[in-house]
Amino acid sequence: MTTEHLEIERKFEAEDSFALPDLGAADGVAAVDAPEEQTLEATYYDTPDLRLLRSRVTLRRRTGGTDAGWHVKLPASAGARRELHQPPGRATRAVPKAVTAPVLGLLGTAVPEPVATLRTRRVVHRLRGADGRVLAEVADDVVLGTALAQSPGEPATVTSWREVEVELVDGDEALLEAVAGRLVAAGARVSASPSKVGRVLDRRLAAVPAPATAPGAGGGEEKTKKKKGRKAAARTATAGDVVLGALAGQVTALRDADVAVRTEQAEGVHDLRVACRRIRSILAAFRPVLDRERTDPLRDELRWVGAELSGARDGEVALEHLRALVAAQPVELVLGPVAARLQQAEVVDHRDGARRVTRTLTSPRYLALLDALAALLAEPPLAESAAAPAPAVLAAAVRHGGKRLRRTIEAAREAEGEARHARLHDVRKAAKRVRYTAEVAEAAVGSAATALVACTKDVQEALGAAQDTVVTRQYATRLGLAAFAAGENAWTFGRLHGLEEGRAERSEAEFWALEPALRRAVGKVARLA
Structure with a gap:
């Protein structure tokens, strides 16, 4: 024991x-x-x-x-x-x-x-x-x-x-x-x-290089000193130095999150998924720096890990939100054992999600991925732009991501109904990649990248809330049908579905209000390339 x-x-x-x-x-x-x-x-x-x-x-x-x-x-x-x-x-x-x-x-x-x-x-x-x-x-x-x-x-x-x-x-x-x-x-x-x-x-x-620290790690005065030091070094460093430093920091963050999951620490699964996404983003955004023949297979494996862990985390967040929403309703609008059904679903989903997480993190495929990431850092496959000065290469990567983001925004603008919801999810993913790219570039590029990071965070929060409602509405529908089949009054689940539809509409409206500022922030960094 x-x-x-x-x-x-x-x-x-x-x-x-x-x-x-x-x-x-x-x-x-x-x-x-x-x-x-x-x-x-x-x-x-x-x-x-x-x-x-x-x-x-x-x-x-x-x-x-x-x-x-x-x-x-x-x-x-x-x-x-x-x-x-x-x-x-x-x-x-x-x-x-x-x-x-x-x-x-x-x-x-x-x-x-x-x-x-x-x-x-x-x-x-x-x-x-x-x-x-x-x-x-x-x-x-x-x-x-x-x-x-x-x-x-x-x-x-x-x-x-x-x-x-x-x-x-x-x-x-x-x-x-x-x-x-x-x-x-x-x-x-x-x-x-x-x-x-x-x-x-x-x-x-x-004789072995110390592991890098992920951007944002640390706190207070120590964090400020490290950030200033990174900025000074990044302005004279090569693109390869900066990108490898960022990549090493995220691999360290992944390992820390892995330990947190295995020791049942709060937010462990969330942090592990974030680290996987950040590594995937770095490998995709900086293909001129790291040879994609080596990195693309790793991106595929990281995508697989994220998909395997997504059910556990998404269900946990959705059910926690729905339980809080039910608790906030007037008692006369909660008909039947709604809270009990939500709690039961949470228990079952947590058990099933934990099993899936354990199965994934103990699989030979996942452990081989960890070895491959360590090997990538030990012998990085540097491409032609790795030796170039960091500022221009990093700003160009942000510009490239910005173009992709603009295309997804225009596709969302032209879509309607449920198709628009799907396109806005693509916008959220593209904005997230731009944010992660800008975080790598921030030390070398300066205040323009800092402003872009802040703007994309706001976009992520708005569209993230909209995407969360996709999962909460699915739960409301599924549990409502189960309640009806059991002879219970399912009206409250319909109300929850409607409230979440309203939240999605408000979140999407918030994004469109942010969109002009997002365009300007991307443009300022792109002009530095």
Whole structure:
């Protein structure tokens, strides 16, 4: 059975002569337990190219201490990590499938193998509050780490050091900062490595490029600094550099979303579909930069993944909206067990969708796609325009997408009735591609691309709401017929259908109001090509 907890800790390096300060003097600490010595033995597993570690994930089997077993540590937020734990079992050479299941999307078809071992002599000091609860644990570690040989005849590399960890138990951030401050004041240094195994394998990690960050990742001041840095670099970079950076960022986003889906995190399926769409868009928009003979087959596979996941996500959104809509109706207009039918449909669809998602993400076809994306980044098939300066090539890609968008808008303008709804869905997809292309171009092209991104977001929201009503109306019709067949009053389902028709009309009207601004925004970027 897998258990999970959120690990919030700080790591510090210390010299052999370092002496722990009086931890009981930290604010909020009422008592410190007697030191407890432990001996920990851990073997870390990864692929030869360290796919897990490069994704800030660690997988180990550890003996000793209070939590012996298999551990998978996943990045969370604000320096925290999610730790999944399973009992040690008997397996020592091969990692059990249940352990690798959450990170299968990072591994692809590769099989994790031992890459490092750690032997740690740990002295634990538990800090307690006035009520006797353990607020934090301070672990004073002496570590002997071994980077295992990559091939026969190659020597292993041994590293030793002293490290102090402070991990919250029932305490808060204020306590963590107070203890950290006392350690630094006593001579400890904030660790330069986020993990012990990362320190042991630092040379191998340095030989492999770090994964890029997807556009929009990060937050606050850090996000602003990164964005300014990307702009400065993109203006002098080649088109190939910028496009590959964007592509690497989205592959990283796909892998992160994959882990989120496998560990049942909210929005995981949505984020995975978005990453697939963005990668497809980059590969299509920048064919002058990346050879389409290599990239077109990947686009087909990414389209397949999106289609397989669409039912689960679209149904979830539609039923959630309909349930909220029913809850907002006057009680006298809700005739029969409408809410119960919607809830039952949601339960059944969620079960069926989860099965389909699992089947897709564990299929050899999907895992081969992940390997192919990694291979594309490792040996990119650069085309003729890859060596050209980025601004002109990227602006030309936006211009090309803009022409396609204009054609779909004109087709929608000329269509009528249900045909217009279908054509506007094509407009939404074309606008989405222009947005994703403009996001790649933004750092090199400047404010014109930024304005285009904002405009296409508004268009996506308007037409996205219209497209959502296609699914909600289908549910209203299907559930209404089922209610009628069961002898129930189906009138409310007809009302829901009508309300959603009205929402579609309002959303489409909102798009046509935005359309002139969209044309101008596309034109401003196109003129820079």
